[in-house]
């Protein structure tokens with residue numbers, strides 16, 4: 001099954017700006033960290049005597065909480081446990097190569113020091129400091145490209161913002177006014193006050209025509225021309241493509257794109273959600289997405305005190321230890337030369353095919369069909385131990401050792417000469 005046989009929903013390119021200078025670092029990064037943090041993190045899926053499961057960041061909407069009442073949560077939002085250095089170091093240990101955090105989500109609360117509204121962490125909460133200043137600096141010091149998620153249209157706090165129709169009648173909403181008075185001015189603050197940004201991650205467009213969206217983008221681009229804009233800016237005007245939540249395309253997709261996943265079942269912190277993906281699941285998801293040519297951005301939802309769930313810290317660090325050994329088969333690669341196989345998937349670099357072995361094949365004979373370039377060597381990545389193989393036109397068969405060093409995913413590197421037709 002080739003990309004050209006797939007429905008447009010998978011193959012439609014991200015945007016038409018394939019020459020954007022930021023695409024190189026982005027495509028080589030392969031693994032990013034998403035952080036959803038806001039007032040919903042303190043609520044942890046509970047509103048009054050009801051508790052909600054999944055999408056904790058949508059609590060206000062699901063509970064149809066009156067905007068005024070919900071805003072009062074800020075008065076007791078005081079994440080004294082927040083430590084930017086610790087967050088950035090854990091991201092580093094996890095092996096992620098970029099970090100994106102929610103500056104403002106649909107609830108409308110700004111998790112940074114905004115001069116555009118008082119409904120922000122400095123003016124409306126006892127915390128009184130700007131965590132994004134510290135985090136953007138800590139990431140810069142560790143060489144981790146830093147970016148902001150910004151809900152440019154949905155804003156349940158604002159009468160003219162998108163989405164809140166339980167407090168503010170839809171037909172009275174003036175979206176242009178909301179963009180002029182809050183959305184665009186805040187985006188300019190984020191692109192001005194936190195140093196060079198790797199990307200801005202927009203979400204769920206609305207209320208703007210393609211022309212108005214282009215004008216907004218142009219007015220933001222001049223502030224940071226090398227900053228990438230994600231596809232949910234709308235109207236196909238983004239620089240790279242984001243698929244729907246928790247989606248991986250079934251076949252390799254050309255161009256720059258990203259799959260986004262929660263670590264458990266929610267983007268925002270939910271106290272009673274312990275359905276965390278194991279290190280093995282994360283490692284296989286990462287290699288699966290890379291085998292299709294894309295990036296994986298995995299989410300963490302810190303709690304109201306600014307602490308990451310213990311499972312997220314432990315499982316991300318375990319993933320980082322795997323990448324310490326096998327990172328060469330992920331960073332800077334593109335999709336494999338052959339489709340997914342019963343034993344796993346492949347990624348590639350010029351002259352190298354990385355075989356991500358998830359399952360030990362029967363008889364320890366790993367069958368690799370369709371390689372018509374001349375195989376020169378096959379080794380287990382990270383070990384100098386050469387493996388024996390036989391190449392025929394139908395397939396190359398590799399003799400595997402009795403045990404694989406990593407039952408979650410052991411990567412073999414097959415070096416070949418000539419080009420794969």
Ligand SMILES: C[C@@H]1O[C@@H](Oc2ccc([N+](=O)[O-])cc2)[C@@H](O)[C@H](O)[C@@H]1O
Nearest residue numbers: 055057058203204243244245260267
């Ligand atoms: C990352 C997530 O993004 C959006 O949810 C979406 C948006 C778009 C799609 N989509 O296009 O399929 C699916 C979920 C947000 O509503 C959600 O809270 C979270 O931030």
